[in-house]
Amino acid sequence: MTTARMLRSDEPTARLPRPRYSYGALLATSQRVCWQLEDVIGGRSLDFTRPFMPESLARTADVEGLSADERLALNQIRGHGYLCTFGIVEEFIVPFVLDHVRPRLGEGDECVRALLQLAGEEAKHIHLFRIFADMFRAGFTTPCDVIGPAEEIGRAVLSHHPLSVALAILQIEWMTQRHYVDAVHDDDGVDPLFRRLLKHHWLEEAQHAKLDTLMVEALAAACYDDERERALDGYLDIGAFLDGGIAQQAEFDAVALERAIGRRLPDAQRKAMIDRQRQAMRWTYLGSGMTHPEFLGTVERCLGPAARARLEAVAPMFS
Template identity: 55%
Template sequence: MSTGPVFTYQDALDASQRTRWTLEDVLDERVPFDLRRPFLPEPLARTARLGSLAPRDRLLLNQIRGHAYLCIFGLVEEFILPFVLDHARSQLAGDDVRTRALLHFVEEEAKHIHLFKRFRDHFARSSGLDCDVIGPPADVAREVLSHGPLAVAITILHIEWMTQRHYAESIHGDDALEPQFARLLKCHWIEEAQHAQLDTLITRELAAELDARDVGASIDEYLEIGGALDGLLAKQVELDLDALERARGARLAPDQREEVRIVQRAANRWTYLGSGMSHPVFLSILRGLHPEGAERVRRAAPALS
């Protein structure tokens, strides 16, 4: 049976110390965003295929999607931070390296939340666009954290490996993207690489405390969390449509709005759900915990692609 990759707290701690960055390294708020460029790569945005929209509207929608992308990351990190902090607190008197690595994880997530808030303010100043995002984050965090610890850990594991896939497969090497936004995504990816390793360790620790039936139930609960997030993502599509209409100063025709809704619903599902559920490393880790549960996830993923 494949148990997935092998990670250690020491390796994650060492990497975190080598790759640290500050907010000022990433976002220069004196420099406006270049609004002639897209923010998200096409495999995530899927705006270029919207043939009923004018090129200017497709670019606007791409930038609106980029805004939502980082704001949604900020939203999910609002539940990742307290979850990891609680996990670290449970064994503060134990392994010092483990404690330091997890506290670095927490500090970096807090930094990311701060960065994404600053991005949102800078985006509004640079673009003049009025964009709403699902939430509020505290309500989403409360709902997610009401689930069992292993289900939450698997959800976070999904998010961390999803982030790695987005950068490696879609963002890296795309020279058309807005430079500051691309740099922000790169720096986020660098630190999330350590977080993916650490959450793998957390997930395995939690699973080791349960029997096979409870691990399988936790995987099913993770799928339930995904279903709830899918509902929120559908709402985000409507918010993005509204933002596009405000930006262009006119409503879309009904057939245009429906095309955008269909394409963007699929794009959001792939971006936040399918790309994580089908990640080979994520699935290999799940197979090491519960092969049948991993297979349920693998079978569910194509519908979200």
Template identity: 50%
Template sequence: MQVPYSYGELISSAEKARWQIDDLLPRGATFDFRRPFLPEPLSPSDVLADPCELLLLNQIRAHAYLGIIGLIEEFILPFVLDHARPAALADEERTRALIGFAGEEAKHVQLFRRYRATFVGGFGVPCGLIGPAETLVRRILAEPPLGVALMVLHAEWMTQRHWLDCAEQAETLEPRFAALLRHHWAEEAQHARLDSNMVAELGATLSGAEVLDCVDAYLRIVLLLDGALRRQAELDLDSFERAVRRRLTPAGREQFLERQLALNRQVYLLSGMTHPRVLASLEALHPYARGRVEAAAATLV
């Protein structure tokens, strides 16, 4: 079938974009905890008045970022391998491109784990993280392949937004964290194109009704992640109270949770669901697909 992007061209652009984990974070390297890790849109500065507390919250949110994106990588890896396997010998360029994609995601899993271990070693206060990843990964992979492929597409384009959010401020951020956002997107840019091909290939085998069922499956994954993001906001609140060594009032806790959940939805869900390239792929799949996702996105605002 005709796919949106040539596999041969995707292989060469992926080779040009490729980097090594040690380029970003050599073993034994440390972070500069005097600086914020996340840019303003990912951790806004109007949530707290005290600059020291604001910095700690920014870093706690950065720790959660490493865990959440790392978790997303963990379902992408087996999913891409499964997609490559059935026609592995029929089209060698497609197979090479998909195996390269899977190899990069395996590298990203390792990268995010190394960043998290470095963070934990330097931050000094234990920070909670949703999980176990295997349970979420199993539930996501139980959905039909096109539903999962749409979530993967969402995740790839979302990382573009995160880098664009960071680009202007990159000089002021913790340099290794800014480099993570930049380099991650450089490889995700190739994956986003490969995943557009996966979405098109999977969609071509299904009836219109089946495609819409898969859009619903994608939205179930979004809801599953929404529950996980709510839990992460609670864990971040506990980490914050440990870091600042005081408990917020019940009203302060409620306000904190509400704001952090809204932010998490913006950063991890709406950024993908409303991305123009995700919406374009949905439109190409089925005339009702885009509207269905836009209506679901409106309920998360």
């Protein structure tokens, strides 16, 4: 981005959308709702007699050819995948936000503190997800593979234009809101500790989603028109890359289930289960954010109505 600027004599078109949120108000809310790891865990442990993932995200309750116990094991494997997937995506959010805040150090105390608070909270979330993944491994007994390594995935994502990366992060932040509000709120069967994780994540991510909106707006305003036009391509490339990871994870989860239940599934049943689980993960990690009204609104304000229409055209693939 910097090199391209140095070669151009024109200035970015100032098309500043009116900021929808204030750094000061978001900082104050962040400080009020901020929690510690102990507030979430507090001596509790995972209950392996219960599902970990809400059914609207897991879609494991009606997988054909599995007993009730086997479906429960698949749901819990998906819970482990959720912990590890968030660990991975949050690892590229931290360096992105730190890179974003450095050139903005002169833009006011509230802006700098709010963005650094966000980065600190993401580092804490990574820690929380790791502790939960350790608790899972201690109780589940058979190994479950996950995609990675996180550094390599992060490098691939961060190689895109900052506006494309900021859009991907904004989508992730809004999807965490949906995961708790839409899915967990009404699902009484979910393990209480896993529900606490989703709730506490939701509490802090509510501010992140708004701060990310401000980041997207600031980056979009600093871009040339052609950079803005290409930003959605970059965002879709990141989505396609993550979708490839999801396909791999669905295969890993089938292997993990077979290990856990001690039998190989018949080929046709195995394939049907992997296809269904892949689609469930597409909704969990891509569709639930991509179709969030707040995300679509920001895309339309910052990139224009044609960009929003493109997104709405591809979203059904991830439903």
